[in-house]
Amino acid sequence: MIFSREYGHGEPLIIIHGLFGMSDNWNSLAKQFAKEFNVHVVDLRNHGRSFHSDDFSYNYMSEDVENYIDVKGLHKPIIIGHSLGGKVAMNLCTRFAELINKLIVVDIAPRYYSVDFHKNILDILSNISIREISSRNEIDEKLSNDIKEFSIRQFLMKNLYRNTDKEFCWRFNIHVLRNKLDNISNAEFIENEIHTPTLFIRGKKSNYINKADEELIQKFFINSKIVTVENAGHWVHAEQPNLFFESVMKFIN
Structure with missing residues (x-):
């Protein structure tokens, strides 16, 4: 459930x-x-x-x-x-x-x-190896290269959490969202x-x-x-x- x-x-x-x-x-x-x-x-x-x-x-x-x-x-x-x-x-x-x-x-x-904007966001997130990053500030810095609006970065970063190995992960499923975005456009x-x-x-x-x-x-x-x-x-x-x-x-x- x-x-x-x-x-x-x-x-x-x-x-x-x-x-x-x-x-x-x-x-x-x-x-x-x-x-x-x-x-x-x-x-x-x-x-x-x-x-x-x-x-x-x-x-x-x-x-x-x-x-x-x-x-x-x-x-x-x-x-x-x-x-x-x-x-x-x-x-x-x-x-x-x-x-x-x-x-x-x-x-x-x-x-x-159109889901182009969201595809772009997912591409940006996919290209950042967040598990190798040690702080939220560093993630924000990397995101800011492509996402200029602080409010959007802030919204996305609410999905960050640390796994049992203390590595950063995203709560949403980037891979599936990226591949199935067209399913939700209509x-x-x-x-x-x-x-x-x-x-x-x-x-x-x-x-x-x-x-x-x-x-x-x-x-x-x-x-x-x-x-x-x-x-x-x-x-x-x-x-x-x-x-x-x-x-x-x-x-x-």
Whole structure:
């Protein structure tokens, strides 16, 4: 079963992180939601503390979440998914709609996205022999040659840990992510109308959900609305946590 962090009591709410992310990224917001909900922040396969597998696709990931819901005995949870996690949540909805109460999709639309940027990141990470490096600063220095944005390096480096031999390792499965990236570029799994009440949250400064996407969303998600959060990019929940929290709570209630 996939790894999770659990907080609070009440109606179940599952949070699914994005590519290169993990449950840790959502700690603060999870604790905020936990004042009213039983919050489960999961690590997708090949991410965080969950298992590594050569099988990597939206179907596999949504089945992992469906299995988690079953094993934990959760009754009709609310699902929040960001980016990759948003597509996993949409896939879950197309296949197991009866299990889900409401859906919140964060800054992603049900369509194809280029994975060139992510491939480039994985190539950069693959070319660094981190096991031979003794400090995080040294890793950051090497990454900074190719990744100029400190915030992206910081986000990636949250995945560093030391193994039993005290060597640095990445929590995400670089090899599989690199080879299976094309499996997660599309959203071909969405073929029919989805009637689950759905909120799409986008960052005003992000280009992940554009005008054409609004029509696509309304075509497939019959019972949906789109909210735009000011002064936020793709990581809406991290950049404007309070506005994000308010938007979600307003929708749920």
